[in-house]
Amino acid sequence: MVVLSLRDEMTPKERLEAVLKGRPYDRVPCGVVIHNQAGKVAGIPHWECYFSSEKTAQTQIAAHNILGAEAVAAGPGLPGIAEAAGSIVYYPKEENTPYITEVAVKQLADLDKLQIPNPWHDGRLPIHLGALQILLDRLGDSVPVTSNVAGPFTTAANLRGTEDFLRELYRNPEFAHRLLQFSLESTIAYVKEAAKLGAKVSIADPTASPTLISPKQFREFAFPYLQKLTTTIKDLTGSAPSLHICGNTTKIWQDMVATGAGILSLDDTIDLAAAKKAVGEQVTLFGNVKPTATMYLGTPKDVRQDAKECLAKGYDNPKGYILSLGCGLPMGVPVENIQALFQAAREFGRYPLRLSNFR
Amino acid sequence: MANNKEELLKQLADAVVDMDEEKAVELSQIIVAEGIDAYEAIEKGLSAGMEVAGRLFEEEEYFIPELLMCSDAMYAGLSVLKPHLKAKEGAAEEKVKIVIGVIEGDTHDIGKNLVKILLETSGYEIIDLGRDISPQKFIDTAKEQDAKIIAISTLMTTTMDGLAEVIRLLQQQDIREQFKVMIGGAPVSQAFADKIGADSYAVNAATAVRLARQLTGGAA
Numbered sequence: 001m002v003v004l005s006l007r008d009e010m011t012p013k014e015r016l017e018a019v020l021k022g023r024p025y026d027r028v029p030c031g032v033v034i035h036n037q038a039g040k041v042a043g044i045p046h047w048e049c050y051f052s053s054e055k056t057a058q059t060q061i062a063a064h065n066i067l068g069a070e071a072v073a074a075g076p077g078l079p080g081i082a083e084a085a086g087s088i089v090y091y092p093k094e095e096n097t098p099y100i101t102e103v104a105v106k107q108l109a110d111l112d113k114l115q116i117p118n119p120w121h122d123g124r125l126p127i128h129l130g131a132l133q134i135l136l137d138r139l140g141d142s143v144p145v146t147s148n149v150a151g152p153f154t155t156a157a158n159l160r161g162t163e164d165f166l167r168e169l170y171r172n173p174e175f176a177h178r179l180l181q182f183s184l185e186s187t188i189a190y191v192k193e194a195a196k197l198g199a200k201v202s203i204a205d206p207t208a209s210p211t212l213i214s215p216k217q218f219r220e221f222a223f224p225y226l227q228k229l230t231t232t233i234k235d236l237t238g239s240a241p242s243l244h245i246c247g248n249t250t251k252i253w254q255d256m257v258a259t260g261a262g263i264l265s266l267d268d269t270i271d272l273a274a275a276k277k278a279v280g281e282q283v284t285l286f287g288n289v290k291p292t293a294t295m296y297l298g299t300p301k302d303v304r305q306d307a308k309e310c311l312a313k314g315y316d317n318p319k320g321y322i323l324s325l326g327c328g329l330p331m332g333v334p335v336e337n338i339q340a341l342f343q344a345a346r347e348f349g350r351y352p353l354r355l356s357n358f359r
Numbered sequence: 360m361a362n363n364k365e366e367l368l369k370q371l372a373d374a375v376v377d378m379d380e381e382k383a384v385e386l387s388q389i390i391v392a393e394g395i396d397a398y399e400a401i402e403k404g405l406s407a408g409m410e411v412a413g414r415l416f417e418e419e420e421y422f423i424p425e426l427l428m429c430s431d432a433m434y435a436g437l438s439v440l441k442p443h444l445k446a447k448e449g450a451a452e453e454k455v456k457i458v459i460g461v462i463e464g465d466t467h468d469i470g471k472n473l474v475k476i477l478l479e480t481s482g483y484e485i486i487d488l489g490r491d492i493s494p495q496k497f498i499d500t501a502k503e504q505d506a507k508i509i510a511i512s513t514l515m516t517t518t519m520d521g522l523a524e525v526i527r528l529l530q531q532q533d534i535r536e537q538f539k540v541m542i543g544g545a546p547v548s549q550a551f552a553d554k555i556g557a558d559s560y561a562v563n564a565a566t567a568v569r570l571a572r573q574l575t576g577g578a579a
Contacts, residue, residue, distance in 0.1 A: 092464070096517045099466045163469055166424040167431070170378065212469075214422045292546040296516050330516035330546075 008346070011142035012070035019320040020239070020262065020284060028311060028349025030342050031286055031324040033073045033146070036095060036331045037338060038063030046331075047093050053130025060135055064143055067335065068342045072139060074131035075147035075194070076124075078204065081186050082150075082158030084123025085114055095331050103161045108175055114159075116186050119193040132199045140198060147194040151205025151243075152225035155183035162207060169217055176221060184225045188232050195236035203229065203261070204244040211247035218252050223259065230260040242286055246327055250274065257282050268293075268326030272313035280317040287314075288326040289341065296330045300340035307344035312358040315349070323349060364395050368404040371436060375408025376415070378428035380435045387439035397443040402482075405433045405440070409480040413565040423469060426564075430476045455575050456506040458497060460488030462521035467514035470544065473564040474510065481568045494524040501538050507575050510567070513544040522547070523555040539574040543567065 009026040010018065018025035039046045042062035049056045053074075060072035076084070079100055083089045086104030105111050119125040128147060135145045150158070156179045157165045168176045191201050208222035226243070233241045240262030248269045249256065256264055257279050265286040266275055272288055279285075287310070289295065294306040307323060314321035323345045329338070348357050367390055374382040383405075390400045412429040415421035421429070459475055461468050468490045475485050486504050488496060501509050511522050522542050529535040541559040542552055552560035559574060561567035 094464070096464050097515055101466075163427065163472070166469075167427050169424050170428050210419075210422070212423045214425075217422070217424065292516050293548065293550070296546075297551070332517060 013142050013144050016071070016144050016322075019322065022320065024351070026351055028315065028345050028353070029070055029322050030345035030349075031071055031322040032069065032329055032338070032341060033071055033148075034063040034067055034069050034329060034338060035059065037329075037333060037335050038067060038069070041066045041335070046095065047091060050091050050098070050124065051127065053127050053134060056127065056131035057134035057138070060131070061138060064139060067338055069143075070342075071144045071146055072135050073146045073148055073202075074128050074135060075201075076128055076149055076190060078150045078154060078206065079158050080123060080125065080128065080150070081117065081155045081183065081190060084117035084119075084125050084190075085159060085182075085186055087158055097331070100158055103159060105160045105179065108172070111175070111179055111182065114182060116182070116189050119190045125190055125193075129193055129197065132194060132197050136198050144200060145198070146200045146202050147191075148202050148204060149187050149191065149229075151203050151208055151222065151245075152180050152183040152187060152229060153222040154205050154207040155187060156180050157207040159183065166212065169213070169221055173220075180221060180225050184228055187229055191229070191233055191236060195233070200237050200239050200241070201233045202242045202244070202263075202265075203233075204265075206244075206246040209245050209247035210249060210251055215251045215255070219255060223255050226259040226261075234260060234262075242284075244286075244327075250278075253279050263322070265324065266326065272310060276314060276317045280319060282319060284320040284322060285314050285317045286322045286324050289324070291325045291327045291330055291333075295325060295333045295337050295341070298337065300336050303337050303340040304344050304348075307341055308348055308358040311344075311348055311353075312355060315353045315355075315358070363393070367393070367395065368400060368407075371400060371404030372408035372411065375405055375429050375433045375436070376411045378425060378432055380428075380432045383432040383436035384439055387436040391439065391443050396445075397440040398445070400440055401437065401444075405436050406480040406482070409433050409477060413477050413568065417563065417565045423473070426473055426476075430473075433476075433480060454482060454484040455508070455571075456484045456486060456504050457508040457510055457571065458486045458488065458501045458504060458506045459510040460492040460497060460512070461490035462511055462513045462518050462525075463491055463493045464518040464521065465513045465515050466490045467544075468512075470514070470564070471510075471512040474512070474543065474561070474567045477564045477568050478510075478571060481571070483571060494521055494528055497525050498528055498532070498534075502534070506538065508539045508541055508571060510541045510543070510571075512542070513547065516546045519546055519551065522557070526556050541567065541570055541574065 015025050015029050036046045039059045042059050044055050044059050056074050063069040079089050087100050088102040089098050090101045091098045242263035242265050243261035244265035246267050263284040263286050266288050268288045268290040289306045294302050371386045461471050475487050479485050497509050539558040542557045543561040549560045559570040561570050
């Protein structure tokens, strides 16, 4: 009986670059970014990370060193740009997601008063940039360091209030476009600084999901701004960003590709094999283990099975495949499930990739 | 006169489906002026329109912005017609009551709002608690209001257990049988609903209406 050596032969950074550039690699990368659980193993309460570059960085370093994370991240996330422009975010001390309690644009005229945030001064943007600096310094040679920004459509919704904003797509499209333009410019201001430090940038635009808006409205209100943002990110960081949109995005895959994104991060409600067929010649695919049913509510055995199914569908994607989740890693996921996922990539995703590896 | 009435009610339903708030108001005013029964206008005009909107939503023709606009047109028409409901229909109408809200710790409420709108236009009386509501509050309100259904929503995994907690509390307080519990939201599934002992899981707002009817024996 041959015992396979499961030790990696490449650094996470080398592996990711190889996959993205179509060069040989040792095994399928696992792209999950870990926050809360890493804080737990590092002994740092998640709440303190919101307000400290050092603690954010320490948590991410622990995620890499202790849990095996192959990428680290610090970044405005979904509400960060809107927060820096004036929306108020509440940070629960209990293990729960921060949320917006007050929007910056309560009436249409408020938009005229908004200023493009200064990334080194406004909101918590300086904290993210500070964390990125530390991470790039400590891990940048071997581990990809990313900052995650919301797409302009999501930021606009976070500035105006989602329900009102969605109504405005019909009632006042001119206003909606002005708000989207402001969101785009605010995001670019931050991206410029993150890129100067040497970070990569990824985009998440959940409010633009087909769960909320039609493909027609996506094309009019979300696409143009995503395209401009993606082009800017590519120019400044050298890499076409990954784009995550939650929900069943089947009807907008072509549009997502047309934004210029290099990687499509896809929800567990879609079929990875169908995505491969539709857009696999054009983009790298990322996903799509079930975050709730498998990672949160399942066992390590469920995780391995889910990972195998994803690998079986995605491993031979022409433009490359990265094993990950269909959406964010839920806060309460047991550590052993996270470890099982990284282990699955190592064990089943090993070169040479064959369908029989995943049976 | 009959043709005129049917024509007007059809136009009112269309105004809702066409998201035309002004038209809905205009038609409602005409309906009142013509002496047409307000209750019938609400049922065959406004509710009928929202039902079509709900169907278009299920068919992925209409999305959230469209539903919001339809409901705005519907509520605009309703504000004109409601004052003209005959006292018998307005007050003594024994509508089935549903307590609805987003569970404690969660503030995502668009889904819950759409469920509320569709249930309301289907003839239920909705007590909307809003968002970030403690499990006990759902129960206390349901008892106070003599509701038949408790409908709870969440968008996040961190707050899912709150849904289970409502059911646990109902059991502890020996009143589980008194209420039907319906749950929904992105991380929720039929499997989760079964696991925690909920009566129903609704995948979207249109389904919630059908399930409410089943849970109350088709009473509304």
